Amino acid sequence: MNLNNMMQLDFLSKSSNEGFARVAVAAFAAQLDPTLEEIGDVKTAVSEAVTNAIVHAYPNAIGRIRIRARLYEDNLLEIVVRDWGTGIADVEQARQPLFTTGGEERSGMGFTIMESFMDALRVRSQVGKGTTVTMKRRIAVRGGELR
């Protein structure tokens, strides 16, 4: 598949970076001419993945988070959010709706939201090594109609 563009972003796992991270990805994706709803979906999914890295991967520390976004032919957007934190022992269980290790402040819906807001979600993780979340979304091609 032809790669048309890419960007990479490295930042520290501080909650003040959450807004910055999702806006940066949204601005990169803007070249695909997405609708407001599509941009909202992408921002939400990025926010979930980045928040997970901040909250779960580095619970008592500040670590590094990397986002890579790639644009392929046919308006396909791929977003990879990576951390080098705690990792997930059982990814299948972690992806279930309502499953959380986060207590009162979390609802266990992050992966469910990523899954339903994007076309594809892949989670690879190793305990003690970190987690890589890969999401794909095809942005509809619009032929100049008024929006």
Place this chain on the structure above:
Amino acid sequence: MKMIAKRTERSLTLYLSGELDHHAAKDAMAEIDRNLDAALPLRTELELSQLTFMDSSGIAVVLRLYKRMQNLGGSLRLTHVPAQALRVLRTAGIDRIVTIEEGEKKS
């Protein structure tokens, strides 16, 4: 995130503006607790017309507010919920628990 509270009798309206993500959630919960403790409302409206973004961290905030209102024997309504937040709330099934009124605010 900014929150403004208006009280009449035992009704409380909380106007939440800006972004409700993990970064803002702690402050939002603290503000909500403070206002509920002061007003002990029987009806609470969470007015979201100026909310520009919400993710799963906001779900936890809403559920906590809902539980606190249940403990007070009162009710909770979410009003003027923008499209992005509505999609998040529906995906999490919150619309089956809490009364949600969507849509733009009439001026």
